Each structure stands twice: as structure tokens, then as C-alpha cells.
Amino acid sequence: MAFEGIFVLFVILICLLTLLFSRIQADLVFLGGLTLIIVFNIIPVTDALVGFSNEGMLTIAALYVVAAGLRDTGAIQFIIQKLLGRPKELWRTQAVIIAPVLSMSAFMNNTPIVASFIPALQEWARKYRIPVSKILMPLSYAAILGGTCTLIGTSTNLIVNGLLISEENMALNIFEPAYVGIPIAIGGFIYLLLFGRKGLPDGSSSLSSFENTREYTIEMMIRESSPLIGNTIEDAGLRHLPGLFLVEIVRDGTILAAVEPDEILQENDRLIFTGMVESIVDLQHIQGLEPATDQVFKLNSPRRDRHLVEAVVSPSNALNGKSVKEGEFRNRYGAVILAVSRRGERIRKKVGDIMLQTGDILLLETPRNFADRYKSSNDFLLVSTLDQSGTPDYSKSWVSWVILGTMVLAAATGLLSMFQASFLAAGAMLITRCTRGGTARNSIDWQVLIVIGAALGIGNALQLTGVAETLAAGFIGFAGNHPYMALIGTYLVTWMLTEMITNNAAAVLVFPIALSTAASLGTDFMPFVMTIMFAASASFATPIGYQTNLMVLGPGGYRFTDYVKFGLPLNLIVAVITLLLVPVVWPF
Incomplete structure (x- = not known):
């Protein structure tokens, strides 16, 4: 040799x-x-x-x-x-x-x-x-x-x-x-x-420990045409969520406490959840659930182009001592507060009525550039992006299925090689905006x-x-x-x-x-x-x-x-x- x-x-x-x-x-x-x-x-x-x-x-x-x-x-x-x-x-x-x-x-x-x-x-x-x-x-x-x-x-x-x-x-x-x-x-x-x-190796779970975790209370809503309408709590997958608890349902001004698993969800139900931050992130991805605050819908960017971010209120923040509503948080920062955690504990108030204090941890829904804009700002001690993927655009799921099916069919029948079919499918995903250029680029390993x-x-x-x-x-x-x-x-x-x-x-x-x-x-x-x-x-x-x-x-x-x-x-x-x-x- x-x-x-x-x-x-x-x-x-x-x-x-x-x-x-x-x-x-x-x-x-x-x-x-x-x-x-x-x-x-x-x-x-x-x-x-x-x-x-x-x-x-x-x-x-x-x-x-x-x-x-x-x-x-x-x-x-x-x-x-x-x-x-x-x-x-x-x-x-x-x-x-x-x-x-x-x-x-x-x-x-x-x-x-x-x-x-x-x-x-x-x-x-x-x-x-x-x-x-x-x-x-x-x-x-x-x-x-x-x-x-x-x-x-x-x-x-x-x-x-x-x-x-x-x-x-x-x-x-x-x-x-x-x-x-x-x-x-x-x-x-x-x-x-x-x-x-x-x-198989036992990789660590993202919630392997429940100690020193931040708890939030967040209000979610069943909007019109939600696929969850008519389902029970159990069938909708909202019972026994890890690290998350459904406290109550507000329906037509009436509070339904100690929610039973066979309770049927109705349009405009407001669901009050409490739990850890990682679980709150997962909650945003459940189809048919949306944050109850109307402020979310007043942001300029579509929901799929937003992140969940945590920010800690600094002593120099001008909103210290003011309520979220009074301080016009959305207009000032272009972001919406979904929940507030104070000293690791949840605050049992509507978000708009919470008086902000130094050290409060804010769970925000923000445009993608929020963390870059405010990570060095004196208004916040720490800014951390929690969820990079954004909320799925379920309205286009059928489009992505058609693209995938066409790709497989074209490759299986020999009409195109797998190489050709995959590149056409990738291009179709971008053209139909099933995914964005930046997201697609970051998704490649x-x-x-x-x-x-x-x-x-x-x-x-x-x-x-x-x-x-x-x-x-x-x-x-x-x-x-x-x-x-x-x-x-x-x-x-x-x-x-x-x-x-x-x-x-x-x-x-x-x-x-x-x-x-x-x-x-x-x-x-x-x-x-x-x-x-x-x-x-x-x-x-x-x-x-x-x-x-x-x-x-x-x-x-x-x-x-x-x-x-x-x-x-x-x-x-x-x-x-x-x-x-x-x-x-x-x-x-």
C-alpha cells in the first residue's frame, strides 16, 4: 500500500x-x-x-x-x-x-x-x-x-x-x-x-428542577373561530400541562374556579393560567389560544414575526411607580406585557393595573429586534429572548402540506430527483411565506x-x-x-x-x-x-x-x-x- x-x-x-x-x-x-x-x-x-x-x-x-x-x-x-x-x-x-x-x-x-x-x-x-x-x-x-x-x-x-x-x-x-x-x-x-x-442517553429536561423558577399569571382567550371551541379542557390538552396550572375561566363576567376536565370551552372564554416561564412560552404555541390583552393586536408586526422576551425593570426606568396602562408601555417600547413576575412570584392583577417596580421581570411579546435595541438600555437591567421561533401561522399549514406532498410525489415518481424536488420545495416555502428568509437561514444546521x-x-x-x-x-x-x-x-x-x-x-x-x-x-x-x-x-x-x-x-x-x-x-x-x-x- x-x-x-x-x-x-x-x-x-x-x-x-x-x-x-x-x-x-x-x-x-x-x-x-x-x-x-x-x-x-x-x-x-x-x-x-x-x-x-x-x-x-x-x-x-x-x-x-x-x-x-x-x-x-x-x-x-x-x-x-x-x-x-x-x-x-x-x-x-x-x-x-x-x-x-x-x-x-x-x-x-x-x-x-x-x-x-x-x-x-x-x-x-x-x-x-x-x-x-x-x-x-x-x-x-x-x-x-x-x-x-x-x-x-x-x-x-x-x-x-x-x-x-x-x-x-x-x-x-x-x-x-x-x-x-x-x-x-x-x-x-x-x-x-x-x-x-x-x-439511550438521558438528556437533561428543560424543567428538570422546579427551584428558583419565575412564575407568571397569564390570561389567554378563546377567540372567534378557534378550533378549541366545543372541546373539553381534557380534549384540548389544557389539563396537566407541565409546569402550568389552569386557575380559572372567566365566562361572561362569571368566574369558574376549580375547572373540571370535562368543562366545555366556549367562544370568548378567558383562561387564567399560572406557572413557570418555560411553560408560558409553550402556551403561546397552542392553536386557538391567544393572549387576552388587546394590546397584542395593536403591534405593527404580525405575530409570527415576534419573540417572547424577558426584561427586568431598572431603577432608572421612567415607568417605575406607574401602572402599565398609565405609562403607555406599548407606545413607549413597541412591545406588549403579557405577564409580570415580582421576586419570583406571580402578581394576581390585570396586567394594565400592575404598578411597575424596580426588579419586576416582564414577560413581553416584542418585534424581533427588541432585544438588540434595548439590551444596552438604561431602562432595563437585563433583556433575554426566550422564544426564537415565534407563534406558528396555522392558516398556512395546508400550504406547507401541499408543498411537502408535491415534493415527495415528484421525487417518488421520478419526475424530479430528490435534489431538484427539495430545492423547489424550499423555494416554494419562501415564496409562499410559510417561512421567512432569516428563519430559513437560521434553521440550517x-x-x-x-x-x-x-x-x-x-x-x-x-x-x-x-x-x-x-x-x-x-x-x-x-x-x-x-x-x-x-x-x-x-x-x-x-x-x-x-x-x-x-x-x-x-x-x-x-x-x-x-x-x-x-x-x-x-x-x-x-x-x-x-x-x-x-x-x-x-x-x-x-x-x-x-x-x-x-x-x-x-x-x-x-x-x-x-x-x-x-x-x-x-x-x-x-x-x-x-x-x-x-x-x-x-x-x-
Whole structure:
């Protein structure tokens, strides 16, 4: 093996060891490895940077924008709330997430499914204080497992089928992978449910402690045409909200205290909630509920372009000793006070009647630039933005659903590639104002894109230096004249390359070697072809082997070792099922 090949292997080893035994971020590690390959001129710079123009990487960038449109219109949040409701047991929650994702991924590209679910599951998990780390990795794994069930489930399956057509002039039926794919999906489903609670890291909840929290009392209103009208408190999801309590309902001047769960909501009901600031933020995202103060509707900017902000009244504020109404807070600051907390306690008064004092913490609904304008002002001691996403524009949720459905349909029918369809969908989200340019830009996880681009560059170096081909041929060659041992070798080398250079690259690299092996052994090539297909999709032990694993890396707060600990047993399960069933369904 030449110096260049040895150097690339050394770089990969250093990257893996750094990820396993340090807390350095994955994007820095892979970017550092790629930099070494470029500096030592192992391969041309254009080949090293090929990952940053890769269609798969750019497709993910576009899908982040599509997901932002779905989030900003409340489209996915509505489905998630209806699907999951209020969590009772973690394994049931995981089951309700995994089952539909498994089914959808069999017929849809799994990348947009994961991209769409991530922001909604993050918000749902925050609302109910469920560690998001317990549900995002199962989401990715379920999408991968479901994709193995049909020919169109993953791009890898389509690539292997294309190679089969070009090399052997035969094509697979759309449901042919299901003979092995369905048992794999069932085995993975059982594993995720049995070990998902203890095997996954326990990320901290945003309300892990109830100490030293700020409490507010806020008044919300059921406006005309609210979808909550006619629902009971229980059905509307307003009972047992974490960190929040429905104190009373004011209806036509009558106070309904000790509200029962079967109380039916009516138009113009005013709901008085009390609770912690994080819970008040979540309350703003419930469709059909709006702040009762009319001042909110007098702000110039639409609600989706506003933030929730906390500001502490300073001693030099001119409104000290004045009521909110008397001081004309909205006219002075262009913001509306939703609630006031004093020394950590709630104030039981209408907001307009509260006399402001130094140290009062104001919960404000403000334009997006409020924090920048007043963070250095003498009027406030501290200004902190609580909610960056704003209130969803539910009136456009149907638009975002149409855009998503059109994208999936165009890609599934072959009318457009996934790359083309995703960019058109991202553009449509911006044109229809389902999301705004600034929001879309901020929604892109640049860390994930850097990891993908750098990892693809390192993988390309592995191929161009001949290391990958040498390792693959040598590994399979150890099998000798035993077809079953050659099949095991094909699976192992495809799997290992998948974890290092991505699934599609691994499949393309091993395919011709496997065909040659089958020919030399005098056996049918189909067992080897199908083994490559399943092995290239079985990427659970590292985040870099499959793009959905990378997509949940940051949002889930995972480390590289989390994938090894939880994903490696799943790799073994898939390997055993594949190697037992493939020779039965497609004999040698």
C-alpha cells in the first residue's frame, strides 16, 4: 500500500479515536482530518472538497428549509400532538413514533421524513419534559429500517438496482427486498422498544428542577373561530400541562374556579393560567389560544414575526411607580406585557393595573429586534429572548402540506430527483411565506453539513488512493471457496465501509467485487447483491454512515459513542437476520 493510502487510514483512525475519547465537536474533527489530507497533497483539492458540492449534502440543506416551513406553520406540530398526545410511558411514546415512520419510510425518501419530524418532536419533548435524546435516535433508526422494506425506500436500494440493470440486465421488483426487509424492520422495532429507555442517553429536561423558577399569571382567550371551541379542557390538552396550572375561566363576567376536565370551552372564554416561564412560552404555541390583552393586536408586526422576551425593570426606568396602562408601555417600547413576575412570584392583577417596580421581570411579546435595541438600555437591567421561533401561522399549514406532498410525489415518481424536488420545495416555502428568509437561514444546521462534506471528502480520498478497494478485495478473499463465508465477508466489508464512507459509496465500491466473487465461486450473484443492499443500509453504529443519523446528532445532543453503544447491537441484529434469510430467499 502506497504512502498516500497509509496516510488516509492514519487520518481516519485519528478522527475515530478523537470522536470516541474526546468532547471535540464532530465537524471540527472531520474538518481537521480533511485539512491534513489537503495540506499533505494526498489527493487534489478539487477531489478533497467534492463533498461540499455533493447533491446529498445540498439536499439536506434544502430539507432544513422545508422543515422550517412545516414548523413555522404548525403543520407537523399539529400531527405530532394528535399522534402522541400526552405521554404516559416512554416505550409507548417511542412505539407511536417508530411505527408510522417505519411504514412511511418504505415508500418515501426517509431524509425528508426525519427532517420534518425533528423540529416538531423537539417542541413536543420540551413541552412535556421528555428528554429529546430518547426519541430522535429511534426516529432516525426507524426511518433506516423502514427503507429496507421496498426498492424505493432508500437511495441505496435504487443505486444497487441500477448497478444490477447495467451489469446483469435485470431489475428487482419494488417489493422484492420485503422478504428480508420486513423481518429486519420487525427485529429493529422490538430492539428499539426493549432497550430504547435505558440504552439511550438521558438528556437533561428543560424543567428538570422546579427551584428558583419565575412564575407568571397569564390570561389567554378563546377567540372567534378557534378550533378549541366545543372541546373539553381534557380534549384540548389544557389539563396537566407541565409546569402550568389552569386557575380559572372567566365566562361572561362569571368566574369558574376549580375547572373540571370535562368543562366545555366556549367562544370568548378567558383562561387564567399560572406557572413557570418555560411553560408560558409553550402556551403561546397552542392553536386557538391567544393572549387576552388587546394590546397584542395593536403591534405593527404580525405575530409570527415576534419573540417572547424577558426584561427586568431598572431603577432608572421612567415607568417605575406607574401602572402599565398609565405609562403607555406599548407606545413607549413597541412591545406588549403579557405577564409580570415580582421576586419570583406571580402578581394576581390585570396586567394594565400592575404598578411597575424596580426588579419586576416582564414577560413581553416584542418585534424581533427588541432585544438588540434595548439590551444596552438604561431602562432595563437585563433583556433575554426566550422564544426564537415565534407563534406558528396555522392558516398556512395546508400550504406547507401541499408543498411537502408535491415534493415527495415528484421525487417518488421520478419526475424530479430528490435534489431538484427539495430545492423547489424550499423555494416554494419562501415564496409562499410559510417561512421567512432569516428563519430559513437560521434553521440550517451548518454543523451537520460540514460533517457530511468533510466526511465525503475523506471517503473520496479512501477510494482514490485505492485503499477501499484493496481492503474490500482482501477481506472477501479470506473466505476462500466457501460461498457462505464469502457472503459474510461481503456483508462485513460493506457495513464497515458504510460506517466510514457513507452507504451509497460503499455499495458502489463493493458491488463489482461481489459479482467477481460470485463468478469465481460458480454461484448465483443475487445473494451477494441483496446482501450489499441490506448491509449498506445498516448504518447505526456511527453518525456519518447515514445522513439521517447526522441530522439528529445535534438536536439530540448525542456524542459519537452514543451511536456505538446503542447502534452496534442493532447492527448485529440486522446482520444475523440478513445472513440467515438471504441464502434462503435467494439461494446460491
